[in-house]
Amino acid sequence: MSVKTVTIDSLGAKGDGIAAGPAGALFVPFSLPGETVGVAVNGTVGTLMSIATPSPERQTPPCRHFGPEGVNGTCGGCVLQHAEDKLYHAFKRQLVIDALAARGIETDVAPLVTAAPGQRRRVVLTARRTEKALLLGYSQMGSHHIVDIVECPIASPGIVRRLEAIRQIALALAASAEPFRITVLEAENGLDLSIDGLTKLDDSRRRRAVEAVLGLRGIARLSVGGEVIVEPSKPVISFGTIPVTPPPGAFTQATREAEATMAGLVLDAIGKAKRVADLFSGAGTFALRIATRARVHAVESEEKALKALDAAARATQGLKPVTVERRDLFRRPMMVSELKAFDALVFDPPRAGAETQAAELARSAVKTVVAVSCNPTTLARDLATLIAGGYRLKSVTPIDQFLWSAHVEAVAVLEK
Numbered sequence: 001m002s003v004k005t006v007t008i009d010s011l012g013a014k015g016d017g018i019a020a021g022p023a024g025a026l027f028v029p030f031s032l033p034g035e036t037v038g039v040a041v042n043g044t045v046g047t048l049m050s051i052a053t054p055s056p057e058r059q060t061p062p063c064r065h066f067g068p069e070g071v072n073g074t075c076g077g078c079v080l081q082h083a084e085d086k087l088y089h090a091f092k093r094q095l096v097i098d099a100l101a102a103r104g105i106e107t108d109v110a111p112l113v114t115a116a117p118g119q120r121r122r123v124v125l126t127a128r129r130t131e132k133a134l135l136l137g138y139s140q141m142g143s144h145h146i147v148d149i150v151e152c153p154i155a156s157p158g159i160v161r162r163l164e165a166i167r168q169i170a171l172a173l174a175a176s177a178e179p180f181r182i183t184v185l186e187a188e189n190g191l192d193l194s195i196d197g198l199t200k201l202d203d204s205r206r207r208r209a210v211e212a213v214l215g216l217r218g219i220a221r222l223s224v225g226g227e228v229i230v231e232p233s234k235p236v237i238s239f240g241t242i243p244v245t246p247p248p249g250a251f252t253q254a255t256r257e258a259e260a261t262m263a264g265l266v267l268d269a270i271g272k273a274k275r276v277a278d279l280f281s282g283a284g285t286f287a288l289r290i291a292t293r294a295r296v297h298a299v300e301s302e303e304k305a306l307k308a309l310d311a312a313a314r315a316t317q318g319l320k321p322v323t324v325e326r327r328d329l330f331r332r333p334m335m336v337s338e339l340k341a342f343d344a345l346v347f348d349p350p351r352a353g354a355e356t357q358a359a360e361l362a363r364s365a366v367k368t369v370v371a372v373s374c375n376p377t378t379l380a381r382d383l384a385t386l387i388a389g390g391y392r393l394k395s396v397t398p399i400d401q402f403l404w405s406a407h408v409e410a411v412a413v414l415e416k
């Protein structure tokens, strides 16, 4: 390993600074464009050792776990706390612009809808018992080491306030030094904790975990491997005005604010459409809101999510008809013949995108299509397919949901 002085030219897609290194691009985490930095070079990665000329857009990271002055960042949850908002926001929007341009799509990308600290209602923590205590936090960047957290400025105050309670429950569950994951969702009536990766849960640990939850305030449900262990009150979140109990560990948008923005864009785009399909619907984030004004068919591969959606629709007065279909849309996309039933369609796939579905959709006559995405690269690929099939791209809005990460959401509206 050698130590070198380099100047950072730009930010890469993962938020690392990029410099010209001896063997091509050198990626330097926690550096910013224009900075001259000392780095320990190991292949294509430079570990930041010192900053000779800091960028005027460098700021003191708000979280103590990010690393001293942004040098040698420790907690793997964030990559860009050291960048001022203007630079950080431009970086996020540019991720979408670049991904579209790489597919030959030149369009006006709307300003970024920004995120603020304290908004995350859903975080995924890792816990591991040690000889003396319990580590609870995020994995350190590039390693399995868990950074034990006492604060987390991205998480909602309701989660941060209960970190100690989560720690007590995790301690009751942990049988060995094996790490396990805790998905924490702040529901409207308390935390919904869903544990994965615990290989065994004997009766005494189960009992201790139940006692821990019942002795604490503010925990709505604890599940292990999808099984509900204790549920002092059914966790509820609302999609618009419609209450839903999501299944343990289910996908939910990570912030209410980003979800509301995405849902608003979806509802604006579908306008007065009467028959709408919601593909990759999850537990009904968009479908249930759409059902306040149009008939909706929700398609999703997770049975429990669909059950939650269906139960919420049945329990809510005054909605238009909602139908649900369990289907693997990668293997069995909705075909052109089926798509005839709809005048608008929303699709919100996982990071892999919706390649096969986009190909069918491109050949369809569905008038309005809204693509919601957490991955600009696959979004751009799927949009290119739709555009080649005759769709016109009306708008693309980037939305920040994962503050200080290199992830960005986007909502694209198309018409034929």
Ligand SMILES: C[S@@+](CC[C@H](N)C(=O)[O-])C[C@H]1O[C@@H](n2cnc3c(N)ncnc32)[C@H](O)[C@@H]1O
Pocket: 251, 252, 253, 280, 281, 282, 283, 284, 285, 286, 299, 300, 301, 302, 305, 327, 328, 329, 330, 331, 348, 349, 350, 374
């Ligand atoms: C990004 S989430 C969006 C969920 C929902 N639209 C929302 O906003 O809450 C993607 C959803 O796609 C579902 N999914 C993943 N692979 C799928 C597949 N092959 N076919 C159908 N649904 C799938 C996941 O279960 C998840 O609910």
